[in-house]
Amino acid sequence: MASKRKKVNFELFTLGSSSGVAYKNKALKKHIVQFIDNRGSSSITELSKELTTSVPKTTALVTELIAEGLLQDEGKIDSTGGRRASVFGLVSDACFFLGVDVKKYHVNVGLMDFQKRMVTHKDKLPFKMENTADSLKKLIQLIKDFISHSQIERARILGCGINLTGRINQHTGHSFSFYHFKEEPLAEVIQQEIGIPTYLENDSRSMAFGEFYSGEVSSERNVLFVNLDYGIGLGIVVDGKIYYGRSGFSGEFGHIPLFDNEIICHCGKKGCLETEASGWALIRKFKEHIEKGSSSSALKKNKSLNDATLEDIITAAKNEDTLCIELLSEIGEKLGKGLAVLINIFNPELIILGGTLSETGDYIRLPARSVLNKFSLSLVNNDTSLRISRLGERSGVIGACLIARSKVIYNT
Amino acid sequence: MASKRKKVNFELFTLGSSSGVAYKNKALKKHIVQFIDNRGSSSITELSKELTTSVPKTTALVTELIAEGLLQDEGKIDSTGGRRASVFGLVSDACFFLGVDVKKYHVNVGLMDFQKRMVTHKDKLPFKMENTADSLKKLIQLIKDFISHSQIERARILGCGINLTGRINQHTGHSFSFYHFKEEPLAEVIQQEIGIPTYLENDSRSMAFGEFYSGEVSSERNVLFVNLDYGIGLGIVVDGKIYYGRSGFSGEFGHIPLFDNEIICHCGKKGCLETEASGWALIRKFKEHIEKGSSSSALKKNKSLNDATLEDIITAAKNEDTLCIELLSEIGEKLGKGLAVLINIFNPELIILGGTLSETGDYIRLPARSVLNKFSLSLVNNDTSLRISRLGERSGVIGACLIARSKVIYNT
DNA sequence: TCAACTTTGTTAATTTTTTTATTAATTTTT
C-alpha cells in the first residue's frame, strides 16, 4: 500500500548553507512544517502570522508543500465568525522514524509516523547486551530485520534513534560504555549498516524526551525524568530541550554523594544515592532481610536467593507482599532525599518517575514525596508535581523515535 | 557633551506584534544589532550571510541604522584577498544601561554603554538593607541621585537591572523576600519612580550572568556560579541563558540536604549545605574555636567576639592567620562535596566561585577541588574547571547592567 | 610592473512579494 503512494520530496530537511530565494523558500516551508508539528493543523492566516509573510505568499508555499507530499488539506474548521478557513496538516505516512531501545536483556523497537503516532511496535525482542562485537552485530541484524518486516520502504525512514545505557556523547555519536571498539563513532558504524541517519542517546535522556513530547500538549517546559532501574539515571529537559552538559555526561544523579554509609558503589565511591535508592540497593536489602530470616513471596521455589531479580520483587509487591512493600517504601524515602536536592536546584514543574522500579507506583512515590517535602524548601517544592511515568516501558522507544524525528525536522 | 549629540532612534527595540514590510525591516535591523553585539563589528557581506538577505538590501538596512544613530562605519579591515570591506560597529554612547547591586550593608551602582563598557561606577555607597518602606525609599533616592550625577540624559538609559538577595520572580518582577509590601511587582514600583524600564534579578543569578558575558569571548555555554557569602547562592547558565525554573526559585543550592548534622539552618531544616560551607557556618566555627581557647588575629581588640564579621576573618586569612586558614580549608572541603553534586548532575564546563568568601582564593578553592574530585565521577569532573571570580565585587553590577541590556536588545 | 584573479560595493533589470481591491462564505444583528 505504502509502496504505491506517490513519491515524497524531502529536500526540505537537507537545506544546505546556500542563499537566495530558493533557500529562503525552503526555510519558510520548514518553518511551516515545524509550526504545524507544534501547534497542530493550521490555516493559511495562522501560518501567515507566524511566518510574518503575506497571505498569497503563504498560500503558494502551502500549495508547494502539498505537491511535495508533506502537507494535506484537512477541510474546513468551524467558523470563528466569518468564512470558514481550510486547515492543513502533516501527511501521516509521508515519512517515518525508527526507535531502538536497548535494554540489558531485551530490545524494544518501534516505528513512528510523521504525525508522532507509533505505527509498529515490537516489545521485548530477545537480546542480551554484552560488550562484544558479536552482540553489536546481532543488534544491527535485529534492526535490519525489523525494517524489512515493517513493509515501509527504507527511503521513507528518515532517521533512527538508538538508546544505550552508560555514557553517550550524542553530538559526536560516540558510546563510551558499550560497543566502543573503534575510534569511529558507533552511530556512524550503525548508520553505514542500516542505511538510515542514526542518532545515539543515553537511555534516561531519551525516556525523558519521550515522556516530555508525547501525550497531551505539554505546558511544562522544565521537566526531570528519573529512570529507576538497577541504577538511577536522570534526564533533564530545560526549556523543552534535552540538557547535555559539556560532553553529554549530565544526569549522573545516581552517583551524588548523599549518604554516610560504607557501601561501595559500582562507580567505586561510597555513599552514592545509588547505594541506597536503586534497584540494585533494593535487591541487596532484600537479600539481607531474607538471610536474617524474613520470608517473602518473591522467593520462587525453583530459584536460589542469588538469582532474585528486580522483576520478582516488583511482582511480589504488586501482590501485596509485606517485605517487598516495606523495602520499596524505604527505597522511596532515600530517593526522596535525592529528589529534594533536584528540586532545590532546578525548581522544576514536574518530576517523572520512570524505569522498571516505577511500575510499583505509589509504593515508591508516596514515601518519596513525603521525604522530599521534608528536605526541600516548601516555597520551591510547592511548584513541583511528582508523578509516575505514563508511558512506562514504552517511553524508551517513543523517546528514541522522537529524538530521530526532531533531529530531522528541527536539526537539533 | 553627550547632550549635544544628535537624537538616536530607539523604535527598533520596541517592535510590536505588527506585520508588513516595515515590521520585517525592524526585525532585520534588530538582528543586525544583535549579530554585531555577539560577533563584533561586521561587514555588509557577513551581515548579508547571517540575515540571508541580499547585499543591496543589507546595505540599505545598515545605512538606516547609521542614520538612526545606532551603528557607525569603523573603516576598512585588512583584505582577505580582494577589495577591503568596510565594517560597522555599535555606537558606544547611543544608549546606556543602569545596574544596581543591593548588598546587606551597601549598594554598588554602575552605568554600561552600548558596547558593554562600564562608563561610571560607584562602589560601596552607604546603605542598610532592611525590609521597610523607608529602606526602599532610600534605595530609590540613591538610584535617582546616581542618574542625575551621571550627566547622561535619562532618555538614553534604556534599562535598569537591580539585584536583590532572596527569592525573585524575574518574569513578573516580584520580590518575595524583601520589599514585598503590595501586590504590584516591585520592579513596576521602582520603574514608576525612576522612569526607566526596570528588571529585578536574584543576586547570584545576576553575578553568574555578569561573569559569563563579560571578559573574553566565552566559549563555555554551561556555567555555574556559586555565590559564597553569608549564605550560598547558585546562578545557573544553560546554553548561554540564565536558568530560572518554574517560578524563578532555582539555585537553592545552599539548602540541599547534604550533611547528617543537628544544626538548624535559617530555612528551618537540618543538614543543609549552608550549615557547613557558608560564611555563616564559618563564623559559627570561628566562635566555637575561640571559645575553646584558640587565638586569632581576626579578633579585634575593640570588638566583642559576637561582632566578628566575615570580612574580619577573610582579612585575617589573607594575613596568614592559622586558625582562619584552617577553617576556610574546612569550609572548602564541605563545599567540595556540594560541588560534586553539581558536577555529577550538570557536567558543566566551568564552575566559578564568587561572592565575598571567594576573595580568599585558593584557601577555599584547592580543598574544594580536591574533595570534589573524590566525590564526583572522574570522567565527568575532568571536564570541569573550577576558578575564582575574575570580576570580584563588581560581578553584581556588571551582571545587572548586562541583564538590563539583554532585556532591551534581545527581549529575553 | 602589469595582467589575472578576488573580493567589495553600486546600478539597473528582473523577479518576487506585498498591498490593495474584490469576491466568497459565514455569522450576527436588525
Add this chain to the structure above:
DNA sequence: AAAAATTAATAAAAAAATTAACAAAGTTGA
C-alpha cells in the same frame, strides 16, 4: 429573513528585493 458585519481566499496593481552585470579596490604572481 434580509442586511450588515466578519473572516477567508483570490486577482490585479504596486512596491520591494533579488539577481546579474559591472565598476572599484586590492592581492598575487610571472
